[in-house]
Amino acid sequence: MPAGVGRRAAVVALAVVAVLLVPAATAFAGNGGLLPPPAHSPNAHRIRDAYVFVMIFVGVVFVIVEGALLVLITRYRRGKRDRTQEGPQIHGSTRLEILWTVVPVVMLTAICGYIFYKLPGINDAPPAAAANQTTITVEGHQFYWLFRYPNGAVSIGTMIAPAGDVVHENITAPASEVNHSWWVPELGGKTDAIPGQTNHSWFQAPIGTYVARCAELCGIQHALMDATVKVVPRAEYEAFIAARAAAPGGLDVGKEEWQGVCSSCHRLNETYVGPALGGNPLLRDRDGIENLVRHGLRQMPAVGENWSPEQIDALIAYTKTLPKQKANGFQS
Template sequence: MRVKLLLTAGLGLLALIAAPAALAGNGGFAPVSPESPNAERIRDTWIFVSIFIVAIFVLVEVVLVTFIWRYRRRRRERFEDGPQVHGATSIELMWTVAPVVILFLIGGFVFYKLPGIADVPSASASGQDRLEVRVTGRQYYWQYEYPSGAVAIDRLRAPAGVPVRLAVTAPAEDVIHSWWIPALGGKIDAIPGTTTETWFQAERAGVYDGQCAELCGLEHAKMLASVEVLPAAEFNTWLAERESEGASSELGEEEWQGACAKCHGLSGEGGIAPLIAGSPVLTDPQALEEIVRNGRGEMPAVGSGWSEEQMDALIAYLRESPPSGS
């Protein structure tokens, strides 16, 4: 019995010692380093709640081990009860009042932080023009539409230091998705036929990765998302190029990789969907548009709602770079 107690206590102590190291290295326990004010407030809330969680865990485990050791059976008969205690009013008051106080503190802190997480800063408050982007989740890609009409697939580009307001949705015939870039804030659901909103404001240029956080089908794991934050001048250059006709092949490549290759394979070699390399459909613009816009059999209408420019971009890309099948 003594060996088991010592082993249990040792393992508990080891877990407590290892926890700070795991948290410091973000071994999956802690939020990633925040790069947006709302993500920073989410991390602050996580830390505040974690303080109580760790304190309660340590208290309970210490009391548990202490009681097991101090009130062990000793020489009593195996099935003989220990001394009974009645009427511990102070203890009963303590375990009633303490949780209420803890919940009050946590609730107050969360409601204090919540406006900074949910509310999009106004353009006047930030001193910058706010960028509005429509985000549409489809099986199994993300489409980003800018006010100018420019479109991007799976990777959102945004200027550094500017609030970006996202209107997130999904087509009525699709399923629920969830857009999530951990470094830029909490996840937000893309609900068919409904628009939800979130925002971020990244000061540091770089690429921030995320994914769909709602199981949405067989290729859910491939429904990745990323945000590339660029200096304002570079973003304006990219946006102007994307709006021009010269960017159609680049957009077409994004559409192929995002909307087609995740099921048919990057080279059209097949995956959960059939091999399509060499298919005459790929070289027939009318047939390709029909199947992309309306689907066929088990294939969803991945391009329903696409503009003519988007269809032209995919056709142009497949004409220039037909899938090889290998």
């Protein structure tokens, strides 16, 4: 092989490696690299195991296929052969053909088998005998998550859950909503929140704070539709839901509504997705605000269509604490 050709091949190979390294480096620069975030619930562990198992095959296939591609491109290149001259004529290789049929079948069977082996542990929650059970309803709304606890307590944006318990999630959305998807990557897979339907998921997690996201494009502020799952000791969970149930119209509920619901689209002193609300008499008008959140107006969805009267009380209690006048200048 002439020296010039060898150098050119080396340069091409280096360039290919560099191009391949760019996405790999980007992936590793993100937290956790190519892997899902660490799992903190048995179902999430199994999802991660399945991901890693499939990833091993994907990696090996990628290297073999791309490697073969590079070898074949180099080995069978035209080189100095004239364009009009035919290249070497290669006919079938029975052994190779059997190999590239059988190997993928074996790989797909292995992947299938492993996934079916893991699936029950992803889908089915541990039985009642194994751990305390709690049920929390998760409701998707444009553009916030609302949580309902067994004693009637409600929270918005932050779910409080007892550590170690099997927490069953009933995932749904009110009738006039759009589809959302509840996803806490560290605690399990995605589950659709479909209007008028209830889907189920579960987790069993240690004390910690976990990020949740809406995984279904659901409208203009979809990007803001995240939430937090705070897993706390059981006593703390019980105290929280008891306090919430005792004061369903309390200021803390109102503050969550303002920050988690209204603020997705409104600022006090500047136009955001919706108009500025600072100084708006509506903030002191219970009937007016109720009508607005229950029915929506023009582009504004009916964000509180299924809120209890106490939740409306909570919102008005909070908005009454906001400044009466629109501030001078444009800060929010």
